[in-house]
Amino acid sequence: MxxxxxxxxxxxxxxxxxxxxxxxxxxxxxxxxxxxxxxxxxxxxxxxxxxxxxxxxxxxxxxxxxxxxxxxxxxxxxxxxxxxxxxxxxxxxxxxxxxxxxxxxxxxxxxxxxxxxxxxxxxxxxxxxxxxxxxxxxxxxxxxxxVPLSVFYNKALFAAAGITDFPQTWDEWRAAARQLTMDSDGDGTPEQYGLALPDHDTVANGLWPTLFYGAGGDVVEDADTAVIDSDANREALEYWVSAIRDDKISPTGLDGIGADELFSSGKAAMHVGGPWMASIAEDSGIDYGIAAVPAGPEAQAASAxxxxxxxxxxxxxxxxxxxxxxxxxxxxxxxxxxxxxxxxxxxxxxxxxxxxxxxxxxxxxxxxxxxTSRALLPGVVNSVDVLDAVDDLTQRAVAGESLDDLLPAAQDEVQAALQ
The missing domain is CATH 3.40.190.10 (Periplasmic binding protein-like II)
Structure with a gap:
């Protein structure tokens, strides 16, 4: 030494x-x-x-x-x-x-x-x-x-669905999630979801900012200016809300703990998380792989x-x-x-x-x-309230409320938290 x-x-x-x-x-x-x-x-x-x-x-x-x-x-x-x-x-x-x-x-x-x-x-x-x-x-x-958020995926479920390569783009990711979603009895509630995509209480609340980055958006600029009400963030929300609500790749109203449980029980083929998911998967007997969050239309980046x-x-x-x-x-x-x-x-x-x-x-x-790592809200003092505003936005968006109302409200809440 x-x-x-x-x-x-x-x-x-x-x-x-x-x-x-x-x-x-x-x-x-x-x-x-x-x-x-x-x-x-x-x-x-x-x-x-x-x-x-x-x-x-x-x-x-x-x-x-x-x-x-x-x-x-x-x-x-x-x-x-x-x-x-x-x-x-x-x-x-x-x-x-x-x-x-x-x-x-x-x-x-x-x-x-x-x-x-x-x-x-x-x-x-x-x-x-x-x-x-x-x-x-x-x-x-x-x-x-x-450490950046990354996608943990169930190799056995991928193999059963005939998917040999992990998706590299949002469109490929969504298509794979649809292919991995199984509703055998046709009752409208899948027995297996392609992706556990929680809409609130996510991993350090960094999941949805990660999706915003992919579309070229963000939450805060220069630690003091809210930028959540943007065309890029609207695009990200519309895309993934549609994937959840229309394609049913993930349950609505899912939180982070519920997402962990879906993946560890083998009822979700993919899950976005941190390194601790490795031990969760191993304890559950899941043969897993780790991949970067696929690139959005503008960027490939993940909250760290x-x-x-x-x-x-x-x-x-x-x-x-x-x-x-x-x-x-x-x-x-x-x-x-x-x-x-x-x-x-x-x-x-x-x-x-x-x-x-x-x-x-x-x-x-x-x-x-x-x-792909990107610091989440660097230098932001009141990050808890900022992320609470994001949490409220995403949960209500997935529940079906209008982005025309939600995004301006989130903009005001984030700016107030920054001040």
Whole structure:
């Protein structure tokens, strides 16, 4: 691990000295700078993250990080009170959509100078992953996970329907979904759906924005302007509402949990989700494949789900320098590869070779899809209310209400949330 520090160009002692905390021998200093790191990784990814922290601690004598594992909800509930009492963490990880909220409240350190440094190891990061942690033009965190929504499909059902190639365009996708939809008794309710396409409470509410991207649309522009009432979004809604209501490729009124259950029970041939769907499929005995969301008429892009970590405003100069040294270590090529394999998410660095992650087929598939990633509502502070407005729009559209009324109303709701 000391070799990794050297390769990464990380001079921890130098960083601390620049921060005004000169490191020396045990006799000359009070010991290493000690940092507390809160995160919510509780599964195998938590074990891998702990190993990375332990290896970092063992690789040098100037910084010691102690982790505290909490649920993501507890972190969200307790971070600001803890920081107000000067009892919070120096480093904290959280779902990326929450980072702008805390950056806006002054809870995170601006990392612009560190990103600009030659030893930050950020030059090869997925630029959309960096966009995810950028608020008002400045990076207030670093990505620890960034994965696009992708299509999980049941290979056995595809084979039974005679479909050998996964669709590449919306029209091919819709046609395949029709072919995979089975209503054997003709009662109007299929026993098998081609696609589980929920109209509300979707995966991080990123599914319908993904469909908007495909038609050339979006939800918000420059973090402060609503653009949901557009011809492109109308086209996307009309196309997929018709596929649900007229072609019956998916149930109406379906939510995200219901979509998971349809796919895991073998009653839906396709489902849009994240890496956790791999374990759900395996536990259900489904032989599955993973593919990119097919290209719409204007673009191929998918909302990406992410997690980020940042340095809190509680940290002093020495603590900030120590945290930045850890971030540089985290993004070393070897460590980034280790983290990708252990977390099951695609590498955050774009220069990780395919053969480096070949032992994990899920990571291989997600790495191939990674170029379609697009940060969802980057820099938007009140993203929850924005996505609630999208949720209301899509659910009511699938229920049959007029887009002439729904789109202007959604535009006003989103703009109000941004303000």
């Amino acid at each position: 000391k070799r990794l520090l050297a390769l990464a160009g990380i001079g921890v002692t130098a960083a601390l000295a620049l921060a005004g905390c000169t490191a020396g021998t045990a006799e000359e200093s009070a010991g290493p700078v000690e940092l507390t790191f809160w995160h919510g990784y509780t599964e195998a990814d938590g074990d891998v993250l702990q190993q990375i922290v332990d290896d970092f601690n063992a690789s040098q004598d100037d910084v010691k990080i102690t982790t505290e594992v909490k649920t993501w909800a507890v972190i969200d509930d307790t971070l600001l009170p803890a920081l107000s009492a000067d009892e919070g963490p120096d480093i904290v990880a959280m779902p990326a959509e929450r980072l702008p909220v805390y950056a806006d409240r002054g809870a995170f350190v601006d990392l612009s100078e560190w990103y600009a440094g030659d030893d930050s190891n950020t030059a090869e990061l997925n630029p959309q992953a960096v966009e995810m942690v950028t608020v008002s033009g400045a990076p207030y965190g670093v990505p620890t996970g960034f 789900i992410g997690v980020a970590m940042g340095v809190t405003a509680q940290a002093g100069k020495a603590e900030t320098a120590g945290a930045e040294a850890f971030f540089s270590y985290f993004f070393d090529l070897d460590v980034a590869t280790q983290w990708s394999l252990g977390s099951g998410w695609p590498p955050l660095r774009t220069d990780v070779a395919a053969d480096a992650v070949a032992e994990n087929p899920v990571v291989v598939s997600l790495t191939e899809i990674a170029p």
